[in-house]
Amino acid sequence: MNWFVFAARNLLRNRRRSAVTILAAAFGFAAVNVFGGFTAYMFDNLRDGFIYAGGNGHLQVYRTGYKENATTDPGGYLVPGDVYDRLTHLPEKDDRILLVAGTMELTGQLDAGDRANIFVAKAFQPSHRDVFFKESKTLGRGASFLDTGDSLSDENPNEIGIAHGVERILGLGLESDVALMARTVDGQINVVDAVVRNTFASPSSELDEKLIVLPLKLAQDLVQTEGVGRIAILLKHRHDLPAVEQALREFLEAEGGGYEVKRWDEESELYQLTKKMFNMIFGIVFFILIVIVSMSVMNTMAMAIIERTTEIGTLRALGLRRAGVIQLFAMEGTLIGIGGAMAGLLLSVIVWATIKVQAPMWTPPTIGRKVPLEIQLVPEYLLMTSVFLIVLTLAAAILPARKASSQGIVEALGHV
């Protein structure tokens, strides 16, 4: 027999009470980890949604002032064609970079013969978009927003995609001929012809009646430039981000400066806000865990201590030091913590496995279509919660045990 066996047997004295306490700890543990696991999954989805599905890449490069002036003076803040050209050759020299994809945002008027409406367009090189989708891990390979029709291709630069709202209000369909009208970088009005190749669901209802996508080449023809608006840089591995960011800054400095290099997390407002919100909720869940577990353990320990007052007196009379009494109850608290962490781990795995098997479908706000819900089992979270839970139960046991250890031996012995 050693002190741990003694402590364990003491917990078995009141099995029901110990079990309830351990269960409370286990539920708290599971709540934190299931919620944390869902949060981790959410963050991954938001991140990949932004980087891959949104075609934004890990890093974005644009001219200083582009964001602020893109609507009023789109031509004035483009990355010049020659700089873009040199950037596109970076992946050949730097194998951390997978793709350098120029994009352009522009507005103008979409003419469908008898009807017309303003458009908001996103332009990109179609083959680039394929790379983004192919690389996406969380969204499944080849996923795209296409609802009907074929994807755009580099070979047919006059083909465009339109949102359902545009299709509806302009009475368009696949293969419809349209004309795009916009101001060139010199301020002239220019028109190009295009054919509707596909239609898609707009990620936001506000843009539904205006949003179109077109090949970068067509957009450049329309506004008469070789330049691009924003450049998305896609990396092979996320962990290279800081190094590549630095390298890019140096590269652009050598190009004369005046550029912004932004990481995906700086650019994604949705990610930032969601992360803030979820971190807050996570903090609240965690706080509730702390309160419930510590109160429940303290209560259990306080009751055990009252019930065992005479025994504490006996042990002290036999020569156990005050610290020995505290240690004994600390061990009992620790065992509750270990039990709670193990039961909580089991509970978390059960919830995780159930969700994995059932795979309930849901629509994340960023993707705009149904995907199977997942939660992740994050080893760091599991480890941290385990350690935290054990420390917490230990502390919650020590508090009442300290009091018990310092009471008079004679009084304790006389306790009934």
Add this chain to the structure above:
Amino acid sequence: MSLVNVLSARKTYPLGDTWIEALRGVDLTIAEGEFVAVWGPSGSGKSTLCHLIGVIDQPTAGRVEFDGVDVLSLSDDARSDLRNRKIGFVFQNFNLVPVLSALENVQLPLQMLGVTDSGSRKLALEMLEKVGLADHASHWPKKLSGGQRQRVAIARALINRPVVIVADEPTANLDSENAQRIIDLMRSLNREFRTSFVFSTHDERLLASVDRKVHLQDGLITEDVRVTPA
């Protein structure tokens, strides 16, 4: 050689607006190997005196010396260690730890000393044999009779080979036959190990085999007689 010296010890307890004087100036010296009975009526201060000798309580005034050292000068840890090594305790209600077997109860003081389980097991078994309970080693306290429990408690008190064992009314919860057996057992262990025993009782019938009778009344020693061994 004197082991324990109680010098002009007083103990007062607050009771409402007044004080109760449990001990009113007690002088007592316990020598090595003595077998002492503290007897007297209820409320005379027997338990209080036992607590002082056992170093689980301190006098309000006066001193208690153990091996010449004033126990008041010791830290709480030092007093705990003193109890663990030099003092054994036997209680009226046996006070065995219910989740420990008879053997494990006897091992407890050794475990507090840091002796390993295997090391203490052998010694504890030997001690259980001395009290005639070797075949009950694995029993839980609740499966033992009162007399058996008290014998386990005596083995537990003796396991660290203390210099003195303090027993406050060790027989109060036993029938007279078992009570006499417990006193006889303590007496034979006292002879075998040269351990001093101080036990309290209000039962005069149990005083037959003692070396020394200390009579307490109203917190004072009224009589302290040595009996020449029969």
